[in-house]
Amino acid sequence: MSDHQEGLLPSELIGLKRDGHELSEAQLRVLVEGMLGGDVSEAQIAALLMAGVLNGFTVAEAKALTAILWDSGETLDLSSLSGPTIDKHSTGGVGDGTTLLVAPLVAAAGGQMVKLSGRGLGHTGGTLDKLESIPGINVSLEPQRMLDIAERVGCVVAAQTDRLVPADRTLYALRDLTGTVESTALIASSVMSKKLAAGASTIVLDVKAGDGAFMPDAAAAEELARLCVQIAQDAGRRCAALVTDMEQPLGRRIGNATEVAEAISLLRAPPSGRLAEVALELATLALTEARPQAGGHDPSGSVRSELVRHWERGDAMERLERMIAAQGGAAEVCTDPAAILPSAPVEREVVATAGGTVGAMPARQIGEIVARLGAGRKRKGDVIDPAVGVDLDVAVGDRVEAGQRLALVHARSADDAQRAVNGMQEAITLGGASPRDVICSRVLLG
């Protein structure tokens, strides 16, 4: 880049992106940091973002944007922790209680996970909301407290503070208003700036593909996964990703308390089902990456076998119990969830009106039904009800008989319940389709 280009006006830099040129990290800093400092207007950034959405941002631009966002605030320093530090991110889905399984599983295997999670929005759930259905639990922890719990228990799940990557919030709010959310590079830089700032040396990603995911298309999801892995590796972290299916809800329960109950129930038995499979695979990837002597691969399946042993011996269950206790929550939830978790006053069954094979259980539609029951938010800041939700008895590909129960709705009122039952009747369709494998692909680079 010439000195001349260094001196370009913001409008001229935007013009370069408009005309299909690549911007350097220094040029992107002029714009994004200029916006944060007030010298560049949000309108200028909106124009830049739209030019990038339409012309594409390069891998180098995505890396540069990640670095600029990452630099905008505080970072977590995990260097005092004794074990390999591991982080995990999901792009969000329905019935996706993966963190509640992966965190204690990684901890049981000797890793340390400081997981900064989010809240649900729209049809997707959020780990913090789920955890907060446990009485007493505190997810607003200061960094030192997170480190203490991670060192002692092996895992901790808490809210991201406002001081971490503040530029990402500003930029995301702007993207949301200006039709510039859908960009692989912008999504990757948003996700990875937060993961890099959160400090773990190994990062595993769960990029969802399908109806209920941000990326409906598996090829687009894999492209996002590859870019995220490239960004992390470029920043000196170990990183791998799964692309997993979000055509149907991942777990059998959708809501908040009910997803906690499902995680506990899964951890009390040998791993089985799609949710357990994704959790096991993510933990396997993470530990394989974190142990470089294995060369990043687990061909013999020894890492996975070790994790299955931890799961079956109840080691992961124990870690989850200790984590909840360490965060001030009612740890008895792990032994008697029904006694501890809130329950909704009304229950209604969804019953099959005909026999056949379940052809579709569209994740987005089901997520929206559950959100409308009160489990989700239309807008940031909305109050949610931890007790409501839907438990599924079937998955895509299952044979059902007429009259068989397909799902159970937990609602605040008979009206809410009836609306959800009707919605579920409409959402679950019979047909010949076989389900997609829950693991669509693995992204292991370098």
Added chain:
Amino acid sequence: MSDHQEGLLPSELIGLKRDGHELSEAQLRVLVEGMLGGDVSEAQIAALLMAGVLNGFTVAEAKALTAILWDSGETLDLSSLSGPTIDKHSTGGVGDGTTLLVAPLVAAAGGQMVKLSGRGLGHTGGTLDKLESIPGINVSLEPQRMLDIAERVGCVVAAQTDRLVPADRTLYALRDLTGTVESTALIASSVMSKKLAAGASTIVLDVKAGDGAFMPDAAAAEELARLCVQIAQDAGRRCAALVTDMEQPLGRRIGNATEVAEAISLLRAPPSGRLAEVALELATLALTEARPQAGGHDPSGSVRSELVRHWERGDAMERLERMIAAQGGAAEVCTDPAAILPSAPVEREVVATAGGTVGAMPARQIGEIVARLGAGRKRKGDVIDPAVGVDLDVAVGDRVEAGQRLALVHARSADDAQRAVNGMQEAITLGGASPRDVICSRVLLG
């Protein structure tokens, strides 16, 4: 457009444009009027504009944007005038004193021109700046005063008030900052909203093409001209356009007082040269369009002949003199310009260092030299010097001898003059190129 689409959020409307869809006038109104009312942010409009610049706006969208801008403020009502009302617009150039010729020429032939003009910016001049080099002249006229002068004299040239098309100023300022100036549809809607609001029933356009023009490329200029004519005709106005050459300055003088002197000098002799040719053609187009019995064409050349007669008899000269007097200016400028117009303290000659044929006199470069002498503005609001400028002795295609004077620089200081002389020496190059015809094409639709 369905009711559903009517209810879309601004970000969703932006998303439609991003994805290549056409927005309806109602949808564009939600956005642009929303911005004016404060419900839609400038960032959202910037994203929309960039999406339109990259995906293109359709003709229908350009018409809709024109209508929305046009509706944003007051309009001039010319219905009280007795003759055919005619307006003229140039997209801006160097040495382009066309208005000073066309306005009195149209008036001499019985038309009435209320011309709202602008000021110079960057390398291009502005008619108001040129007129203001005449002592006493007032270009800030209330609408009634404009109508009085137009009725009595046939022409008046004044500043556009802030109350006319205010949305265009807001939008243009935003485009200037966000790299979204270069869009045929946005340029056309900006130009035509102002022309439609200015109320004339016939509009002629002079779209410049070449080095010194906003549109360097003649094909792009013709596309802009066609779109402008379509918009005007769709709004029930008569309209035609010329695309004219701006590879070299149009007139032989560039500055402010010096361009007034050139116009007076041209009107005192039979029409000759490129500037006179463009003025005659524009006036011919205007009067041909304004007299519908001719079917919009002047095949026998009778309109042009009539205008040449008016020119040669001094009728146009007389109209200019009366207009200047009616606007409070020193009308003696028309008989003794040297005595009335300001002159610069320093004059320096630009002399040919070798013989040959003039191959290029790049309009933009020469415009920038003259602006740097003090005749132009870097920014809106800069003070200009009416006396400085450059007079050209040659045009592209002229044979010159070594030692022959090529131009005369009028400057405030010896340093300024020397810099301009050096710049002109570099700008004027010898070579075999023959000049482009001054009239590149005519756009007569419908």
